[in-house]
Amino acid sequence: MSFPWARQYEPTNGLTKFLDEKLPLPRLVYNAVGAGYPVPRNLSYFWNFGVLAGFFLMVQIVTGVVLAMHYAANAQVAFATTEHIMRDVNWGWMMRYAHANGASFFFIVVYLHIFRGLFYSSYKAPREMIWLLGVVIFLLMMATAFMGYVLPWGQMSFWGAKVITGLFGAIPLVGEPIQVWLLGGFAPDNAALNRFFSLHFLLPFVIAGVVILHIWALHIPGSSNPTGVEVKSESDTVPFHPYYTAKDGFGLGIALLAYFALVFFLPNALGHPDNYIEANPLSTPAHIVPEWYFWPFYAILRAFTVDFFFIPAKLMGVLAMFSSILLWFFLPWLDKSPVRSGHYRPLFRKFFWFGLIPTMIVLFICGGAPAEEPYVMLSQLATAYYFLHFLVILPIISSVEKPEPLPYSITEAVLGSDKKMVKGEQTSPAV
Amino acid sequence: MTKLLSVRLVAILVGLGFAVAVLWGFLVGAYNAATEEAPGHLPYEHPRDIDYSFNGPFGKWDQAQLQRGLKVYNEVCSACHSLKFVAFRDLQQLGYSEGQVKAFAASKQVPGIDPNTGEATTRAGLPTDYFPSPYPNAVAAAAANNNAIPPDLSLITKARGDGTNYVASLLMGYQEPSAELLEEHPEAAPAPGLHHNPYFPNLNLAMAPPLTSAGQVTYDDGTEATVEQMSTDVAAFLTWTAEPTLVKRKQTGWPVLIFLLFATVLAYMSKRQIWSAVKRKK
Numbered sequence: 001m002s003f004p005w006a007r008q009y010e011p012t013n014g015l016t017k018f019l020d021e022k023l024p025l026p027r028l029v030y031n032a033v034g035a036g037y038p039v040p041r042n043l044s045y046f047w048n049f050g051v052l053a054g055f056f057l058m059v060q061i062v063t064g065v066v067l068a069m070h071y072a073a074n075a076q077v078a079f080a081t082t083e084h085i086m087r088d089v090n091w092g093w094m095m096r097y098a099h100a101n102g103a104s105f106f107f108i109v110v111y112l113h114i115f116r117g118l119f120y121s122s123y124k125a126p127r128e129m130i131w132l133l134g135v136v137i138f139l140l141m142m143a144t145a146f147m148g149y150v151l152p153w154g155q156m157s158f159w160g161a162k163v164i165t166g167l168f169g170a171i172p173l174v175g176e177p178i179q180v181w182l183l184g185g186f187a188p189d190n191a192a193l194n195r196f197f198s199l200h201f202l203l204p205f206v207i208a209g210v211v212i213l214h215i216w217a218l219h220i221p222g223s224s225n226p227t228g229v230e231v232k233s234e235s236d237t238v239p240f241h242p243y244y245t246a247k248d249g250f251g252l253g254i255a256l257l258a259y260f261a262l263v264f265f266l267p268n269a270l271g272h273p274d275n276y277i278e279a280n281p282l283s284t285p286a287h288i289v290p291e292w293y294f295w296p297f298y299a300i301l302r303a304f305t306v307d308f309f310f311i312p313a314k315l316m317g318v319l320a321m322f323s324s325i326l327l328w329f330f331l332p333w334l335d336k337s338p339v340r341s342g343h344y345r346p347l348f349r350k351f352f353w354f355g356l357i358p359t360m361i362v363l364f365i366c367g368g369a370p371a372e373e374p375y376v377m378l379s380q381l382a383t384a385y386y387f388l389h390f391l392v393i394l395p396i397i398s399s400v401e402k403p404e405p406l407p408y409s410i411t412e413a414v415l416g417s418d419k420k421m422v423k424g425e426q427t428s429p430a431v
Numbered sequence: 432m433t434k435l436l437s438v439r440l441v442a443i444l445v446g447l448g449f450a451v452a453v454l455w456g457f458l459v460g461a462y463n464a465a466t467e468e469a470p471g472h473l474p475y476e477h478p479r480d481i482d483y484s485f486n487g488p489f490g491k492w493d494q495a496q497l498q499r500g501l502k503v504y505n506e507v508c509s510a511c512h513s514l515k516f517v518a519f520r521d522l523q524q525l526g527y528s529e530g531q532v533k534a535f536a537a538s539k540q541v542p543g544i545d546p547n548t549g550e551a552t553t554r555a556g557l558p559t560d561y562f563p564s565p566y567p568n569a570v571a572a573a574a575a576n577n578n579a580i581p582p583d584l585s586l587i588t589k590a591r592g593d594g595t596n597y598v599a600s601l602l603m604g605y606q607e608p609s610a611e612l613l614e615e616h617p618e619a620a621p622a623p624g625l626h627h628n629p630y631f632p633n634l635n636l637a638m639a640p641p642l643t644s645a646g647q648v649t650y651d652d653g654t655e656a657t658v659e660q661m662s663t664d665v666a667a668f669l670t671w672t673a674e675p676t677l678v679k680r681k682q683t684g685w686p687v688l689i690f691l692l693f694a695t696v697l698a699y700m701s702k703r704q705i706w707s708a709v710k711r712k713k
Contacts, residue, residue, distance in 0.1 A: 041709060080516070083516045083585075083586070086674070086676070087516065087521075087675060087676075093674075093676045093680065094680070094683070097680075238709060242705050243705060243706065243709070246698070246701050246702040246705045246706070247702050247706075249698040249701070249702065250695065250698040250699045250702045252698075253691060253694055253695025253698045253699070254695060256691050256695075257688065257691050257692065257695060260684065260687050260688060260691060261684070261688060263684075264680055264681060264683060264684025264687060264688070265488055265681060265684055267680070268589060273589065273590050273591055273592050273594065274590065276586045276589040276590035276673075277582075277586075277590045286632070303453050303456065304452060304453055304456055305456040305459065305460060306455055306456045306459050308451075308452040308455065311452075313456070316452055320449055320452075320453070323445070323449065327442075327445075330438065330442060333438050333439070334438070334439055334442050336439075372469070373460065373464055373469055376460055377457055377460050377461060377464070380453050380454065380456050380457035380460065381454075381457060383449070383453045384449070384450040384453045384454050384457070385450075387445075387446045387449040387450050387453075388446055388447075388450050390442075390446065391442040391443060391445055391446025391447075391449075392442075392443050392446040392447060392450075395439040395442060395443060396443075414710075414711060415710055415711070
């Protein structure tokens with residue numbers, strides 16, 4: 001589907017006419033990210049991160065495929081082949097640093113993309129499916145990143161794998177058999193390393209598949225925008241190309257500058273020194289911490305320190321950690337406010353900036369810190385707020401809040417007036 | 432409508448459940464914090480900030496320093512510590528000629544196989560060989576060192592926070608524990624076989640002070656071999672072993688960033704030009 005005023009693809013020469021008849025791939029691209037896709041004219045730079053996430057997925061696949069040519073997934077030699085890549089493979093050090101920091105940048109841009117979605121309620125009708133697929137992509141990314149971190153077979157690789165698969169051991173009755181089944185043994189070893197490598201290679205292509213569905217679902221209602229008011233007429237939109245290809249090009253330049261500054265000048269700043277020590281099942285690191293992008297969820301896992309009636313603390317932590325992400329699947333039905341954009345929701349905005357954002361920062365810091373006071377108590381307060389925010393506060397404010405008046409249309413929001421506006425017609429929130 | 436209401440009702444109940452469970456833990460933690468004394472950390476010192484030629488975005492190796500560091504490793508550290516990811520051929524990067532590297536390799540005995548009998552033996556090293564381990568295996572290393580296996584040093588400066596400064600500080604940091612420290616933390620007194628060092632996280636480590644007196648190593652370039660000089664030099668050498676491509680990495684970074692800066696400015700200008708046709712609010 002598209003808007004009626006969308007430009008139509010017209011093949012101009014023999015080759016494109018032939019292709020358009022036999023396999024209309026140019027038409028698909030034209031309608032997906034070309035001039036055939038009308039996009040709201042008022043998108044801010046927060047709308048750049050979808051394209052950037054796609055770009056970093058490609059970076060990860062390309063660097064990862066090259067690394068896989070030189071890496072050996074065997075517990076005896078995995079650490080040594082990683083060093084072989086760093087020392088002996090031509091430009092291997094660059095490939096590995098680009099891959100490790102590429103994972104971090106993939107998460108940075110995806111977190112900003114999710115942040116955009118939360119503030120502008122991009123999950124609301126008619127875009128629920130885009131949001132649901134996005135959460136699926138995020139879960140796949142987490143699984144892929146976790147297994148990728150195990151591959152160099154350093155101390156944090158090994159102990160991270162042990163802790164994370166140990167989470168399944170918290171499931172009553174069947175937990176331990178499941179953990180053994182997942183690992184292919186009683187502790188992470190060759191069997192675990194091999195299957196993690198296999199899945200780490202597979203999952204990015206699954207992600208790419210879900211990304212295609214995500215974009216497909218996006219093209220049915222079209223992109224949302226900072227006002228949250230739906231597109232009404234042609235004057236509300238511009239063609240994706242050249243307007244947003246140019247804007248995304250500039251955004252990509254900024255992102256690449258930051259990315260390569262890290263790759264070439266601080267490549268280990270986001271990693272843990274312990275992962276340059278070879279895995280040793282007999283020596284437990286002083287503080288086992290995952291990669292930075294898991295810290296908020298790791299903090300939630302560790303925040304549950306006492307048994308809750310008949311539920312052991314560990315199981316409670318595991319349930320909370322998985323729930324903290326799975327609850328995102330229900331957001332379209334929890335937040336029933338007819339207004340999308342946080343700019344027009346005074347109460348929502350307060351809880352978002354002074355509740356959710358500080359909470360995420362506290363969880364991030366506590367997840368990276370050792371399990372000591374005051375971090376444990378801080379993470380407990382933040383975890384409580386996290387669940388209250390999404391599951392209690394959001395449903396309640398969406399019914400009690402009085403939204404601020406919306407602009408009539410995107411055109412009015414951009415130009416100050418819209419010639420097509422009908423006098424006396426009330427601005428009614430979409431939905 | 433009733434169905435939607437129930438989704439939100441269930442959500443509110445689940446949200447309250449998680450919040451109550453975690454706040455319960457908070458109350459228990461607060462009670463414990465108020466009634467029990469938290470175990471204090473031993474006060475260890477952060478590494479000294481040392482000015483190295485390879486620091487900063489324009490850093491370069493000081494080959495003379497790396498050569499001095501190799502000499503310290505070779506004459507002192509290598510008695511107990513392996514360097515298994517470094518090959519003799521790599522030493523050409525320190526400014527040695529092919530002949531010098533061959534001679535250095537030949538001065539080392541590496542594990543080999545007797546071509547006539549097939550039995551394990553040793554042979555003179557070749558440039559393609561890696562630095563041999565001082566111990567035949569981990570059990571021998573543990574047995575010779577009171578069960579504390581000396582770690583391989585190839586990656587040591589990357590495997591510790593602020594690694595280069597840490598290694599240098601640790602090597603020159605051995606001292607007697609101060610009276611105030613022992614008064615405040617009696618548990619910090621070194622047990623038999625352990626040595627006090629304020630830069631080591633638990634203040635006591637098994638490694639005996641390796642660099643004890645000036646002139647322990649005689650530098651070929653005439654530099655005075657103080658303990659500080661030897662510590663600094665060997666830490667520089669171990670930074671090179673941990674990442675031989677460090678300087679190349681920084682040198683590659685500059686053209687990449689300059690190109691990207693140029694491309695980004697162009698991208699910004701084209702974005703401006705393309706969007707200038709679209710009316711904006713004044």
